[in-house]
Amino acid sequence: MTVKQISVFIENRPGRLAEFADIFSKNNINMRAMNIAETPDFGVLRIIVDDPFNAANVIKDAGYIASVTNVLAVAIPDQPGSLLSILTLIGENDINLEYTYAFPTREKDTAYMIMRVLENEKAIQVLSQNGVKLISQEELLKLY
């Protein structure tokens, strides 16, 4: 129960991200979620797309270094404290959360977060047992 995230190495210089967006638009790749982690010299761009295998090939052909990682897509009910309780659950079970970012949709009563943990199997087990809904790649494609 994971989704595929593509990570791309990008240099921190003006126009780098625009070049990248241009490649996506030319190849009709629909970016569903995005996150950038940076140092002063370089950044790692993380994206969720509809067709990760095609997108990864397009990116690699364009000369970028990219990798595909399995991450969790977690449904967060739109109620006070629900994100906190999920993060608490992760923390109490000694699951290392590397980073997390929002997955925007038009749904009104649920928010979605992408979570990168070091122990996918364990996280899936803990979250499912506690009634947290995880969505798959296929379900992700249906969300708008």
Add this chain to the structure above:
Amino acid sequence: MGNYYQPEIECASREQIRAWQDERLVKQVKHVYDNVPYYRKKMEEKGVTPDDIKSTADLHKLPFITKDDLRDAYPYGLVAVPLKDCVRIHSTSGTTGRRVVAFYTQHDIDLWDDCCARAIMAAGGTNEDVVHVSYGFGLFTGGAGLNGGSHKVGALTIPMSSGNTDRQIQFMIDLESTIICCTPSYAAFLGESIAERGLKDQLKLKSGIFGAEAWTQEMRRDIENSLGIKAYDIYGLTEISGPGVAFECEAQTGMHINEDHFIAEIIDPETGEVLPEGEKGELVFTSITKEAFPLLRYRTKDICVLNREKCSCGRTHVKMSKPMGRSDDMLIVKGVNVFPSQIETVLLNKGYAANYQIIVDRVNNSDQIEVKVEMTPEMFSDSLTEITGKEKELVNALKAMLGIYAKVTLVAPKTIARSEGKAVRIIDNRKLY
């Protein structure tokens, strides 16, 4: 036993080699003294005449000649024969000041080609081989030298020159090239390009002869794997002739210097004193058979060691180590000697590409060194912590090697220019001179 071009010379007894050197040196000193006023003046200043030079034992009495002398004497000041007897020039790709121009008679070219033929045969070449020469042709000696050597061997020679990688690979496959000659950085680039196109299986290459720039053992293994060959080192310099002054045999434990043409000495670069056998110092060459442009005691600025131990290949000529650094390339950063080859060794050990750039700057009166390194798929991760962790490891390894802190900057692949001639790896922004 090996594959020799001139076995009677390459495997001659030490006594025989010494006898050739004694006789040729005496003759050469006289030739230079009689025909080169610049040299005669230098010898007079040192109080030496040709009569003082009776054998190689007297070599140390002669003055040194340096690149500065070559520039002072530019263009004809060191030519020892009438210009009508010269048939060609070559010139070094110097980065500063005047270019150095070297002259050749037909005889000089013949002997130089012989040296390159020895190198090609030491790399397993015969007249059944297809020798693919991807060194630049033109003023640079690389293309002409290996091309001439390959003709002497009788191999089918492809004078490709550098550049146009797709055409290089196409010819390599269609004409079934078996031996490739180029700079090591270009060989590494060809290897990557061939891997990208998935064409390695279609190559017939068995060996490669690479020189004209510094490269490490790790880079050798990379090239050997990517091209499926055995990689041989070759050494030379335009001032002395070109590639083939020394070459590697199958033992790969140093390069045999063609001592019937060149006498090698190792000196202390500070004092100029000749160092005892086996010590590390600056390599000095005396060309004893060159007619047009003979140099006596030319300081190469290359730091290396000579080894006279018997070689398993059967050749008896002395071996020089791969240069451990060039006093030219040597950077003094925060008072510490830094050689680009040290940085390259660390990068390859840590799994990065051999392509890098060193940028030295002076900020607030303090030297700073930055190493730009290309990111590789193997080193990449979606986790910033993991990448910066590896970066930190690299910084620590560089610090252990160099003794000073060097900033590491990771850049996108293929953004550092690969040179088809000598790689330009150092950018010194300090305005020290």
